[in-house]
Amino acid sequence: MPDWTRTTLELIVQELQQPVRVDESFDRRVMVRVRRMQAERRPRGAAGWVGAAVNLSRRPAYAAALAAGVVAVVTVGMLRSRPQTVAGSEPIPVQFVLVAPEARSVTVVGDFNNWGLGDTALVAENHNGVWSVSAPVPAGVHRYAFLVNGKQWVADPTAPRAAGDDFGQPSSALVVEGTPE
Amino acid sequence: MTALVAGAFGRAEAQDPRIGNRLDAPSRKALSALVDSARAQGIPVEPLMEKVYQGLAMGADGSRIVVAVRSLTVEMANAHRVLGAVATTDELKAAASAVHAGVPAVELGKMKKQSGLRRSLTLPFTVLADIVSRGVPVQTAANAIRSLVGAGAHDRDISEFQRNVQVDIEKGAQPKAAAETRVKGAVTTPAARPEKREQE
Numbered sequence: 013m014p015d016w017t018r019t020t021l022e023l024i025v026q027e028l029q030q031p032v033r034v035d036e037s038f039d040r041r042v043m044v045r046v047r048r049m050q051a052e053r054r055p056r057g058a059a060g061w062v063g064a065a066v067n068l069s070r071r072p073a074y075a076a077a078l079a080a081g082v083v084a085v086v087t088v089g090m091l092r093s094r095p096q097t098v099a100g101s102e103p104i105p106v107q108f109v110l111v112a113p114e115a116r117s118v119t120v121v122g123d124f125n126n127w128g129l130g131d132t133a134l135v136a137e138n139h140n141g142v143w144s145v146s147a148p149v150p151a152g153v154h155r156y157a158f159l160v161n162g163k164q165w166v167a168d169p170t171a172p173r174a175a176g177d178d179f180g181q182p183s184s185a186l187v188v189e190g191t192p193e
Numbered sequence: 194m195t196a197l198v199a200g201a202f203g204r205a206e207a208q209d210p211r212i213g214n215r216l217d218a219p220s221r222k223a224l225s226a227l228v229d230s231a232r233a234q235g236i237p238v239e240p241l242m243e244k245v246y247q248g249l250a251m252g253a254d255g256s257r258i259v260v261a262v263r264s265l266t267v268e269m270a271n272a273h274r275v276l277g278a279v280a281t282t283d284e285l286k287a288a289a290s291a292v293h294a295g296v297p298a299v300e301l302g303k304m305k306k307q308s309g310l311r312r313s314l315t316l317p318f319t320v321l322a323d324i325v326s327r328g329v330p331v332q333t334a335a336n337a338i339r340s341l342v343g344a345g346a347h348d349r350d351i352s353e354f355q356r357n358v359q360v361d362i363e364k365g366a367q368p369k370a371a372a373e374t375r376v377k378g379a380v381t382t383p384a385a386r387p388e389k390r391e392q393e
Contacts, residue, residue: 152315153286172320172355178264179257179258180253181251185287185290185319187319
């Protein structure tokens with residue numbers, strides 16, 4: 013069995029062994045959501061599977077089975093899916109700042125703008141050499157650098173370094189967390 | 194956009210102005226083969242394309258870009274092997290950076306097993322790569338990050354640890370001493386602030 017398969021299975025077993033904890037309001041919140049779905053999807057007064065779901069909250073064994081089923085579905089989904097970045101999250105404004113009193117222009121270039129040289133310019137209007145811009149960045153890990161005067165690459169002195177200067181120039185790493193659902 | 198380009202490297206290179214004719218034919222062919230190889234192994238190809246864009250932006254020639262992409266492919270394959278199919282693209286990217294910095298992939302696998310499925314290790318791996326590149330010995334750095342992850346430290350705690358180590362080194366501290374000292378405070382701090390944990 014390949015190493016990665018063994019690792020994956022071990023992680024899944026580890027996850028499945030974790031106790032499923034729900035707070036005291038879990039049943040109530042589930043039923044509020046179920047009733048809302050019922051109101052949205054079916055005509056008033058219609059009977060159906062939702063009626064059976066009402067009983068789930070009163071029977072711990074069913075609730076546990078439901079919870080286990082959810083874990084199983086999520087796990088299978090992970091097994092089948094290819095590695096992905098955070099899906100569906102909106103880009104988050106990130107402020108980039110570089111202190112460069114002598115600079116005539118500064119841009120920030122990185123994975124998030126496909127390293128487009130002129131895509132994201134910083135401004136230093138009335139800030140005496142403190143260049144900044146707020147740019148939308150998708151959730152994930154990004155490599156980036158500042159380009160000063162269109163020719164000098166500068167890493168962000170306040171950010172973690174990106175390992176390796178493959179092209180003889182420094183760069184930095186940025187991790188943007190996804191927005192909570 | 195990156196995904197579209199990566200999905201059809203051969204066709205897109207002729208259409209994408211960022212690539213276009215800025216790469217010579219042998220380099221295009223080599224990159225196409227690397228992308229196909231990565232895709233066949235289940236490795237995400239977006240990071241490879243980002244590396245191509247970075248190389249072009251920084252004025253590297255085709256052969257140098259091919260070397261960088263080949264190196265990244267190997268590092269991501271190593272990371273993928275030890276982290277398993279549950280690792281996200283971001284975790285693989287960050288893990289590849291750590292491998293590039295000199296961290297053995299097996300160390301990253303240990304961290305993943307220790308942390309479980311739900312804990313993203315993107316930021317811990319990023320910080321690991323950073324402090325190693327600042328001179329912290331690999332084993333010291335790996336031990337520090339494992340301690341933090343094992344103690345339940347959140348990303349903000351690990352970011353703070355990185356900043357503190359960086360400042361200490363910039364002020365003249367020995368990298369090893371800075372990491373070993375700062376990790377002690379970072380490991381004990383999370384448990385001392387339970388109210389902060391609950392707000393996250």
